[in-house]
Each structure stands twice: as C-alpha cells, then as structure tokens.
Amino acid sequence: MSQSPAPRPPGTIRVGSIAGSDVLVSSSWFVVAALIAVLMAPVVEQTQPGLGALKYVAGVAFAVLLYGSVLLHEASHALMAQRLGLPVGAITLHFLGGMTTIEGEARRPRDEFLVAVVGPITSIAVGGVALLLTGVLPGGLVLLAAQGLAGANLLVGVLNLVPGLPLDGGRVLRAGVWGLTGSPRRGTVVAGWGGRVAAVAALAWPLAQEALFDTRPDIVDWALAFMVSVFLWTGATSAMTTAAIRARLPRLVARDLARRSLAVPSDLPLAEAVRRAQEAEAGGIITTTPAGAPVGVVSEAALMATPEDRRPWIATATVARTLVEGLTLPAGLTGEDLVRAIGLHPASEYLLVEDDGSVFGVLVTDDVERAFSAGRSAD
Ligand SMILES: [Zn+2]
Incomplete structure (x- = not known):
C-alpha cells in the first residue's frame, strides 16, 4: 500500500526503518544516553579499571544496546500489526522507552490481543536470553552489559503486563473485555480505569517501598514515581477520550449528509445560478465545463x-473552488475514513461522486461537524 510520508514530529531524528515504518529517536533520548553514561561510569570503572574517558563510551554503548532491545519490543508490535493488516506509522524511541503508532483500530479482540501481547513477550524473551548469557560469559564489561539487559528487559516485560492503558497489559485487558462483552468501547473504559488505578499505585510506590523494604524514599524516587504516574494517568485518559470520539464516528456517512446539488456552466451569472438552485431546492452548486464535466x-x-x-454581473466560477485533488470524495465514505479525508485536504465543501464517477451531491464540512456534535449528546 502506498502511503504519503507522514510529517516527522518535532524534536526527532530518523535513524532508519523497519518493515516500511520509520524509526525515530526523540532528542530526549540523548539526554538519557548521557545520563546512563554518567551513572554507569563508576560501575564500569570498578569492572574494568583504567579505561579513563573511555568508560563513558562504554556507558553510551550500553544505552544504545538497551534501546536496541526497546526497539525489538516496538518492532514486534509493528510487525504483528502489519501482519494483521493494520497500517503502522512510525516507531519512536524516547526517554521513557518506545512507542509505535498504529493507525486504525483492530477489527477483532483477537487482533488487539496479539498486537499488544507480543511486546512484553519479546522483552521477556530478550531478558531471558541475556539472563542465560550471564551464566556463561567470563566477566568484565560484556557480563555487566548482559546483566543490565536482563534486568531491564525482564522489568519492562513484566511491568508492561500491568492491566491498565496505555500499557500493553491494558490493551490485553481491553481485548479481553471486548471479547467477553462484544463492546470495544467498554473494553477501553475498563482498561482506562485500570491505567488510572496503576497511576495512583505508581504515585504511592515510594511509600510502599518504605513499608516493605524499610528504605527511605529519596527525592529521585518521588520524582520517578510522579513521572510514571503522570504518564499513566494522561495515557489512560487520552485513550478513553479517543474511544469516546471513535464511538461517534460510525454515525458519519457522507451519503446521508450530502446536500442535493445543482450543476451550472462556470460562466453563468451568479444571480441566475442562485435562482436556479433555490428553484431546484438544491443545497450546493457545482460549476461545469461547457461539456458538463464538474x-x-x-x-x-x-x-x-x-x-x-x-451577483448578476459576475460568473458563478468566481465564487467556486476548483476541484483539485482531495476535493472530490466517494459518496460511500464513512466514519474515520471520512474524517481522515477531510483532514487531509481541509475545505468547506466537497464534491461527492458515485463509483462510476457520476455526481451524487455536495458535502459541506459544517454539516459533518454538526452531525458529529449531535452524536455527543446521544452518548
Ligand atoms: Zn509495548
């Protein structure tokens, strides 16, 4: 399928692509790589003394390795989504990990489950392999790297299974509730609340740490807990909001929203075109060539x-917008596809045509927005 290149989000650089999806690295990653290098330096020094400034290079190398494993996690989501026919946008690596943009919704709970669950499985598998390697590696910096990878990937894999959006476990829960109730919307609400509960739990974690392990939480513990909590809460909330918007989309059908149109020659005086449109009770006017083509x-x-x-003195064409690409839409467009088509080529009016190219009517963007807002009260 051909896709127009998506605009790259600000503050990211493209480092390559996997199966047609751009791999982007957010600038925040470089801060984390530097931080890891600094934090690792004493351990590196202890493991392999006498490296000098090279110990920081070892830290950066570890950061690259670590995010390489995050990339494997994200790539597994992307590949599974592609396999199931869901269009995949970019994979972005940022300071909290990674993110894969999957455009469009899974059609079945089973698909949602599979796309979500491969991520944690991949991380746990990578962590498992690294753990096995720690048993055979002789020591030194490679052993240190393997230990780090094992710990980080097992942690990422297990934590991602927490059943709350936006975590992978939240999507697994959503798929489960969707499968049981038949309602994807209900699945999102349940998994969204799961995410909010997880957010509160993350905020309380430093206290639990004190009670369980008798270690006093410091400012770093609190800052980390706060960051994770905000990430979870906003992610859960945005997933719930998006689901509420999506639920209203199927009610948008271009054909049902179309106004009856009247075709007039481009050079017809505007006053006459308006008179004819009123007479024909048409809600839209299309200008045509002398041969009748819109x-x-x-x-x-x-x-x-x-x-x-x-109006009697000017041609109708002066108030008409030329039908450039994107202003002619199929009358059969519905829901998300319709909203996407409008978003791609914003205009106030569109020409709707049948599959055979014949004119169906005029679609007015205001009408679409009105229909969309009307759905809100019915929620
Ligand atoms: Zn994931």
Missing part, C-alpha cells in the same frame, strides 16, 4: 460575501 464547487462563504446587487 470543475468547481461553489463556496457558501464566498457566495454569502458577494453583495446581491453584484
């Missing part, structure tokens, strides 16, 4: 801005 759609705003006493 070339433009009249902008209601431009028409309204034209004083009535001027």
Whole structure:
C-alpha cells in the first residue's frame, strides 16, 4: 500500500526503518544516553579499571544496546500489526522507552490481543536470553552489559503486563473485555480505569517501598514515581477520550449528509445560478465545463460575501473552488475514513461522486461537524 510520508514530529531524528515504518529517536533520548553514561561510569570503572574517558563510551554503548532491545519490543508490535493488516506509522524511541503508532483500530479482540501481547513477550524473551548469557560469559564489561539487559528487559516485560492503558497489559485487558462483552468501547473504559488505578499505585510506590523494604524514599524516587504516574494517568485518559470520539464516528456517512446539488456552466451569472438552485431546492452548486464535466464547487462563504446587487454581473466560477485533488470524495465514505479525508485536504465543501464517477451531491464540512456534535449528546 502506498502511503504519503507522514510529517516527522518535532524534536526527532530518523535513524532508519523497519518493515516500511520509520524509526525515530526523540532528542530526549540523548539526554538519557548521557545520563546512563554518567551513572554507569563508576560501575564500569570498578569492572574494568583504567579505561579513563573511555568508560563513558562504554556507558553510551550500553544505552544504545538497551534501546536496541526497546526497539525489538516496538518492532514486534509493528510487525504483528502489519501482519494483521493494520497500517503502522512510525516507531519512536524516547526517554521513557518506545512507542509505535498504529493507525486504525483492530477489527477483532483477537487482533488487539496479539498486537499488544507480543511486546512484553519479546522483552521477556530478550531478558531471558541475556539472563542465560550471564551464566556463561567470563566477566568484565560484556557480563555487566548482559546483566543490565536482563534486568531491564525482564522489568519492562513484566511491568508492561500491568492491566491498565496505555500499557500493553491494558490493551490485553481491553481485548479481553471486548471479547467477553462484544463492546470495544467498554473494553477501553475498563482498561482506562485500570491505567488510572496503576497511576495512583505508581504515585504511592515510594511509600510502599518504605513499608516493605524499610528504605527511605529519596527525592529521585518521588520524582520517578510522579513521572510514571503522570504518564499513566494522561495515557489512560487520552485513550478513553479517543474511544469516546471513535464511538461517534460510525454515525458519519457522507451519503446521508450530502446536500442535493445543482450543476451550472462556470460562466453563468451568479444571480441566475442562485435562482436556479433555490428553484431546484438544491443545497450546493457545482460549476461545469461547457461539456458538463464538474470543475468547481461553489463556496457558501464566498457566495454569502458577494453583495446581491453584484451577483448578476459576475460568473458563478468566481465564487467556486476548483476541484483539485482531495476535493472530490466517494459518496460511500464513512466514519474515520471520512474524517481522515477531510483532514487531509481541509475545505468547506466537497464534491461527492458515485463509483462510476457520476455526481451524487455536495458535502459541506459544517454539516459533518454538526452531525458529529449531535452524536455527543446521544452518548
Ligand atoms: Zn509495548
């Protein structure tokens, strides 16, 4: 499938691609890589004394290795999604880990489950292999790296299974509730609340740490807990909001929202075109070539801005927008596809055509927005 290149989010650089998906690294990652290098330096020095400034290089190398394993986790999501026919956007590595943008919703709970669960399985597998390596490696810096990778990946794999959005475990829970109730929406609400509970638990973690292990939490513990908590709470909330919006989308059907249109020659005086449209009770005007092929759609705003006493003297084409690419849409467009088509080529009016190319009517963006807002009260 051909895809127009997605705009790269600000503050990221592209480092390559996996199975057609761009791999981006956020600038925040470099801060973390430097931090890891500094934090690791004393341990590196202890393991392999006499490295000098090279000990920082070892720390950066470890950071690259660590995020390489995060990339494997994200790539597993992307590959599974692609296999199941879901379009995948970019994979972004940032300071808290990684993120894979999957455009579009899973069609079945089973697909949602599979895309979500491969991530933690991959991390646990990588962690397991690294753990086995620690048993055979002779020692030195490679052993240190293997220990680090084992610990980090097992932690990432297990923590990601916590059943709350936006974590992978939240998507597993969502798939489960969806499968049981038949409602993806209900699945999101349950998993979203799971995420909020996890957010509160993360915030309380330093206290639990004190009670369980008798270690006094310091400022770093609290800062980390706060960051993770905010990440979970906002992720859960945005997943729930998106689901509420998505639930209203199926009610948007281009064909049902279309206004009946009237076709007039481009050079017809505007006043006459308006008179004919009123007579025909048409809600939209299309301008055509002398041969009758549509070339433009009249902008209601431009028409309204034209004083009535001027309308007999100007051609209808002057208030029409030329039908460039994206302004002609299939009448069969619905829901998310319709919203995406409008977002791709924003305009106030569109020409709707049937599959055979014949004109169906005019779609006014305001009508779409009104229909969308009307759905809100029905939620
Ligand atoms: Zn994941």
